[in-house]
Amino acid sequence: MDAVRHHAFGPPETLALEQVPDPTPGHGQVLVAVSAHGVHLLDTAIRRGATVGPVPLPTLPAIPGREVGGTIVDLGAGVEHSWMGARVAAHLGPRPDGGGYARHAVVDVDALHDLPAHLATADGVAMIGTGRTAVMTLEVAAITAADTVIVTAAAGGMGSLLVQAALSAGARVLALAGGSDKVSLVEDLARRSYPAAQDWQGSCAVVDYSAPGWHVDALTALRGLGGSATAVLDGVGGDRGSSAARLLRPDGRLIVHGWSSGDRNEFDDDEVAHGARITARAVVGPRAEPPGDLRRYQEEALARAASGQWRIHTHQVPLAEAARAHRDLEERRTTGKVVLV
Template sequence: MDAIRHHSFGPPEVLVLEQVPDPVPGPGEVLVDAVAHGVHLLDTSIRRGEAGPPLPLPTLPTVPGREIAGTVSVLGDGVDPAWAGRPVAAHLGPVPDGGGYARRVVVGADRLHALPETPDGTPLDPAAAIAMIGTGRMAAYTLDVAAVTPDDVVVVTGAAGGLGTLFVQEALHDGARVVALAGGPAKLAVLRDLVSDPGRLALVDYSAPDWPDAARTALGATPATLVLDGVGGPLGTAATSLLSGAEGADAAGAGRLVAYGWASGSANRYTAWAPDDERIESALEVRYAVGPDAPPMGDQRPYQERALAHAASGRWRVVTHRVPFAQAARAHRELEERRTTGKVVLV
């Protein structure tokens, strides 16, 4: 079967399409004929040989990827016959040798999610399901950590990414005002098209040198109360300053920073969001959705099921950046260069 492997750590070009033997499901497992394969930012770190906690580096050669969707084709011993032929999605778990960038993937039956039906009676699109199994799960968990209320004014960094697009939609659904930060007119247009009522949404291009001023103008006299940041570094620090940086605002006003990633590549992953302004730092409540200070997610399945249900119902419109399966190197490069919107999926 076709699979994407790398025999060394390095740039995207180490990812190559090869033929490998078909896997065979064991007891309690199924074989899934995959049609969609999730690409995660962590996959790019592993490919470069830079991964650390929560995953060790894999043994080479390796097939990357931990998110797949497709159809169950073979059942292992002890698996419920009802799974045969069903469209499913699955997260393969916290393993360095994921195996998800392959045409056929062995999955534990306990990890399967049947694709929910949309209002027209058809199963959820597999690429959208991929986004919900990993990214949607993390979005649901992070939103629980953030506890958005109708009184919040929410700043979302990386708002056109897989998580950001979901945060923007859910914060608006919860009645909050949202300032969405994204790089360039094309990404802002994607966000604009996501919402039916843009009255509580302000779009700011963070690639413009004066973007913090534009964000403060959008905020007016009301500072942000919550920053959802998966970028860190200078962008995350500048976004955090909006918690008490609005004209006429009380500099000691309360605000929450929820840190859930480190797309900036900061070496200090879990403290890259600390602002420079001591006034803001002293007023800040920091909550982590990743890292050693994050509350445990516990059972991931309820978050996955919630995300799948939101996507199937249309509450969350899922944005995907789709790349042909054989062009995995392109997918990695575009993700690393921030040329993607939404969840990156090999199809």
């Protein structure tokens, strides 16, 4: 079968499409013919040879990826025959060998999610990893209509879901995105999140935080939304994440769900940033222990997508061009969830 592997840790060019033997499902497992392969920043870190949280580095050569969607084509012993032919999505778990960037993947039956007919396979894959983290983040954030929320990387897979969820909760949202194309994408997302009779611009402002002086633009936008920020949902870290945190009001809360910049910011409970005392914070990310049952979060994310509550945007790249997908993701040239197809 076709599979993307790397024989050394390093840049995206280490990824290459190769022929490897088809895997065989064991007891309690199925074989999925994969048509959508989720790409995560964790994949890029492991490819570079960086150890992230509890996930050890794989033995090389290795097939990256842990999020898959496709059709079941073979069953292991002990699996009900009714699974044969089902269209499913699954997360392969924290195992070091990955295995997701391949035409076939062996999946434990307990990890399978049956996809509704109207939900695209790529969208289902987006919900298995990124969607579940969004649900976890929202559970920690507890956004209400009383909040004014800042979302960093608002055009990304996570950010676009968080913007929609905050608007649905009745909160006011300052969305931060890098570049005019990403700003336009988030504006369109906000516009479509509101009925025609309502003015989305009264509840959502989008600022290009790759532009010089963006912090001043953000302050102006916050005033237009009615005041200072009560919550920041940050997946970027680094200078932009720190700058966003400094927009919090004194009793604001910072929720970190990642650090795509590569720089993880540490905030002490007693830290004061430009007068804003960060009195409540939580971290949901690859180095943090996820709260609760992961399957519950996956099911809720899939339900939101299937009901239309969440509009899913995917950045699709052919499997053979996995190196390009990694490069684009690391250089922040993608929008939405990156999926190999």
